[in-house]
Amino acid sequence: MAVASTIIYDYLRGKKKFPHVWCPGCGIGITMGALLRAFADLEIDKNDVVMVSGIGCTGRMPVYCDFHTLHTTHGRAIAFATGAKIAKPNMKVIAVCGDGDGLAIGGNHFIHAARRNIDMTVVLVNNKIYGMTGGQYSPTTPHTKLGSTAPHGNVEHPFDVYELTKGAGATYFARGTVYHATLLQSLMKKALSKKGFSVVEVMSNCHTLYGRLNREGSAVKMIEWMKENAVNIKAASRKTPEELEGKVLIGEMLDIERPEYCEQYEALIDQLGGRPKDKPEAEESPEPEEIKK
Amino acid sequence: MKADPQNVLVGAHYLDGNHACGEGGIAAGCKFFAGYPITPSTEIAERVSRRFPLIGGVFVQMEDELASMNAILGASWGGKKSMTCTSGPGFSLMMENFGLGLMLETPCVLVNVQRGGPSTGLPTLPGQADMMQARWGSHGDYEVIALAPDSPQESFELTIHAFNLSEKYRMPVLIMTDECVGHMTEKVVIPPPEEIELVERKYSDVPPGEAWPYMEFDGEVSPMLPVGEGHKFHITGLTHDIRGYPVINSEAQHLNTRHLIDKVKKHADDIIWLEEKDIDGADVVVMAYGISSRVMQPAIAKAKKEGIKVGQIKMVTVWPFPEKRVKELAEKVKAMIMVEMNWGQVYLEMERCIAGKCEAHLIGHGGGTVHNPEDIYNTIKEAVK
Ligand code: SF4
Numbered sequence: 269m270a271v272a273s274t275i276i277y278d279y280l281r282g283k284k285k286f287p288h289v290w291c292p293g294c295g296i297g298i299t300m301g302a303l304l305r306a307f308a309d310l311e312i313d314k315n316d317v318v319m320v321s322g323i324g325c326t327g328r329m330p331v332y333c334d335f336h337t338l339h340t341t342h343g344r345a346i347a348f349a350t351g352a353k354i355a356k357p358n359m360k361v362i363a364v365c366g367d368g369d370g371l372a373i374g375g376n377h378f379i380h381a382a383r384r385n386i387d388m389t390v391v392l393v394n395n396k397i398y399g400m401t402g403g404q405y406s407p408t409t410p411h412t413k414l415g416s417t418a419p420h421g422n423v424e425h426p427f428d429v430y431e432l433t434k435g436a437g438a439t440y441f442a443r444g445t446v447y448h449a450t451l452l453q454s455l456m457k458k459a460l461s462k463k464g465f466s467v468v469e470v471m472s473n474c475h476t477l478y479g480r481l482n483r484e485g486s487a488v489k490m491i492e493w494m495k496e497n498a499v500n501i502k503a504a505s506r507k508t509p510e511e512l513e514g515k516v517l518i519g520e521m522l523d524i525e526r527p528e529y530c531e532q533y534e535a536l537i538d539q540l541g542g543r544p545k546d547k548p549e550a551e552e553s554p555e556p557e558e559i560k561k
Numbered sequence: 562m563k564a565d566p567q568n569v570l571v572g573a574h575y576l577d578g579n580h581a582c583g584e585g586g587i588a589a590g591c592k593f594f595a596g597y598p599i600t601p602s603t604e605i606a607e608r609v610s611r612r613f614p615l616i617g618g619v620f621v622q623m624e625d626e627l628a629s630m631n632a633i634l635g636a637s638w639g640g641k642k643s644m645t646c647t648s649g650p651g652f653s654l655m656m657e658n659f660g661l662g663l664m665l666e667t668p669c670v671l672v673n674v675q676r677g678g679p680s681t682g683l684p685t686l687p688g689q690a691d692m693m694q695a696r697w698g699s700h701g702d703y704e705v706i707a708l709a710p711d712s713p714q715e716s717f718e719l720t721i722h723a724f725n726l727s728e729k730y731r732m733p734v735l736i737m738t739d740e741c742v743g744h745m746t747e748k749v750v751i752p753p754p755e756e757i758e759l760v761e762r763k764y765s766d767v768p769p770g771e772a773w774p775y776m777e778f779d780g781e782v783s784p785m786l787p788v789g790e791g792h793k794f795h796i797t798g799l800t801h802d803i804r805g806y807p808v809i810n811s812e813a814q815h816l817n818t819r820h821l822i823d824k825v826k827k828h829a830d831d832i833i834w835l836e837e838k839d840i841d842g843a844d845v846v847v848m849a850y851g852i853s854s855r856v857m858q859p860a861i862a863k864a865k866k867e868g869i870k871v872g873q874i875k876m877v878t879v880w881p882f883p884e885k886r887v888k889e890l891a892e893k894v895k896a897m898i899m900v901e902m903n904w905g906q907v908y909l910e911m912e913r914c915i916a917g918k919c920e921a922h923l924i925g926h927g928g929g930t931v932h933n934p935e936d937i938y939n940t941i942k943e944a945v946k
Contacts, residue, residue: 335793350621350628379624537617
C-alpha cells in the first residue's frame with residue numbers, strides 16, 4: 269500500500285491542487301488512483317498524456333493529475349478530445365466522464381466516437397446519479413430508485429453501458445468497481461494499451477446523494493455491497509439467470525479489432541499523396557511560375 | 562510568415578463565396594476542420610473535405626455542431642489551425658463552446674453563412690439577423706471579433722484575415738457572411754503564397770514548470786503552451802487564474818472577464834477595419850456590412866448624381882463596433898443610416914453611439930432577399946430633407 273501511494277504522487281499535482289473537492293469516501297478518488305497506477309504500470313510518460321473532462325464531480329479529476337489537462341463543458345469531453353487526438357495522434361488521449369456527463373448530455377458524442385473507433389480511452393464513472401448538482405436521476409439510475417428529481421421513484425429505465433458501447437462500435441469495454449481496485453487498475457491498463465475506442469465503466473459510490481436518498485448507507489456500506497454483488501464475467505457463465513439477478517457483471521466484456529480512425533485518415537492522406545501532417549513547413553516558397561505548372 | 566505554397570491554389574478562379582472561404586482557410590494554413598452539414602454553408606465543408614487529405618489536413622464530420630465547435634478547440638490546443646462553418650440553427654448550438662473558446666483563449670475560426678431566422682426560418686435564403694447573437698449569443702460577458710465579407714474575393718481574403726486575428730489575439734474569430742455571398746459565383750484571384758502574410762502562433766519560450774497557459778491578465782495576449790513539450794498545463798472553462806486553475810470568487814471573476822473584454826477593447830483600433838468613401842463634407846453617411854454594403858451602391862450613386870452629399874462606411878469588421886468613429890461623425894453629419902437584413906441589430910449600436918447628436922435611420926427587413934436599392938435611395942433623400 270505504501271509503495272502504491274508514492275507511485276501516484278508522481279502523477280498528481282500534489283502541492284498545487286489539494287485538498288480535492290470530493291466528499292470523503294467518494295469512489296472517484298479510488299478511480300483516479302487506479303487510473304494513475306495503470307499509467308505508472310505502463311510507464312507512460314506524463315508528457316505524452318492529454319486528459320479531457322466535462323462537468324460534474326468526475327469532471328474535476330483532471331486538475332489533480334499532472335498531465336495536459338483540459339476541463340471543458342458539460343458532456344463535451346469526448347468531442348474536444350476528438351480534435352485533440354486528431355491534431356496530436358501520438359498522444360495518449362483519455363476522457364473522464366460521469367454517467368450524466370458521458371451518457372446524457374454527452375451521449376451523442378460517446379456513441380459517435382465509438383462508431384469512429386477513434387483511439388482514446390473513456391473512463392466512465394457510474395454512480396447512478398448527478399452528484400455535483402445535488403442528486404438528480406441520471407441515465408443509469410435504476411428503475412424505481414430515488415433521485416432529487418425522482419422523489420416518487422425513477423419512472424425511466426437505465427442504459428446498459430456495455431450494450432450501448434458495443435452496439436456503437438467500440439473495440440474495448442470493461443467494467444470494474446471501486447471495491448475491486450486492483451482489478452480496476454488492470455482493466456484500465458488493458459484499455460490504455462488498446463488501439464481504438466476503449467471504455468472502462470467504473471461502478472462507484474455516491475453515498476452523499478444516491479446512498480442517502482436510497483438508504484444504501486455509508487461509503488463503506490456501498491462499497492461492501494459491490495464486493496458482495498459483483499460477479500466476474502468469467503464466473504458468470506457458470507451461474508443461472510436466477511443467481512445473476514441483481515448482480516453486477518465485472519471484468520473484460522469486449523475486446524475486438526477494427527480499423528482505427530486516425531490511422532484510416534492517415535492512410536487516406538498517404539493514398540492521395542498529401543503531406544504527412546507533422547512534416548515541418550516548407551523552408552522556401554517555389555517561384556510562382558513553378559506552382560502554375 | 563508567408564503562406565505554404567502547397568496550400569495555395571494560385572490563379573484566377575470562378576468560385577462561390579463558400580468555396581472561396583474554404584480556400585481562404587486552406588491558404589491560411591488551416592489543417593483541421595470539424596463540421597456538421599447545414600444549408601447554406603455546406604459547400605465550405607465539401608470543399609475542405611475534398612482538398613484537405615491532399616495537403617495533409619483532416620476533415621471530420623461530427624455528430625452535431627456542439628461537437629464540431631469542441632473538436633476545433635481540441636485541435637487548436639493540439640497545435641493545428643482549425644475552423645468550422647455553420648448557419649443559424651447550428652450557430653445557436655455552437656454558442657455554448659464558442660464561449661469555451663473565448664474563455665480558454667483558443668485561436669480558431671467559425672464561419673456563419675447567415676440565413677433567415679428565427680428557428681429553421683429560411684434555410685436557402687439570406688439574412689443578417691445573427692449579428693447580435695454573434696455579439697452576445699454565448700452566456701456571460703466578453704468581446705468578440707466578427708468580419709463580414711461582401712463577395713467571394715473577400716470571403717477568401719477575410720478568412721485568411723480571420724485566422725490572422727485569431728492567432729494574434731488568441732481567440733475564436735467569427736466570419737458573418739450570408740447565403741447571398743456564400744452562393745454568389747464570381748472571379749476570385751488567389752495570389753501567390755509569398756503575397757499572403759500569415760500570423761504565426763506564438764508559443765511560450767518560458768521553460769516547463771515556470772510557464773502558465775496565461776502569463777498575464779491585463780488585456781494583453783499571452784503566448785500559448787505547446788502540447789507534448791513538458792508543460793503539462795491545465796485549462797478550464799471555470800473562472801481561472803493565470804495558471805489556468807479554477808478560482809471561484811468575485812475577485813478572480815473580475816480579473817478573468819476584464820481581461821477577455823480588454824483584450825479586444827484595448828486593441829480595437831488595430832482590429833476595426835472600415836472602408837470609408839466621401840465622408841468629408843457629407844450630410845448623410847450610410848453604413849452597411851457584407852452583401853448590404855454592395856446593394857447600397859446604386860442608391861448612393863443615384864443620390865450623388867442628384868447632388869446629395871452622401872458618404873459611406875462599409876464595415877469589414879462589425880464587432881468590435883466602431884464606437885469612436887460613429888461618435889465623431891455624429892457631431893458632423895445630419896444623419897446616419899444603417900442598412901442591414903434584419904429588423905435593427907447593428908443599428909442599435911449605431912443609434913447608441915449617435916446618442917441624439919444626429920438623426921439615426923434603419924433600413925431593415927426580415928431577410929430572404931437583399932434590399933431594394935430604391936428603399937435605400939428614398940431613405941437617403943428623406944434624411945437630407
Ligand atoms: S456528491 Fe457524490 S459523486 Fe460527488 S464527490 Fe460527493 S460522493 Fe462523490
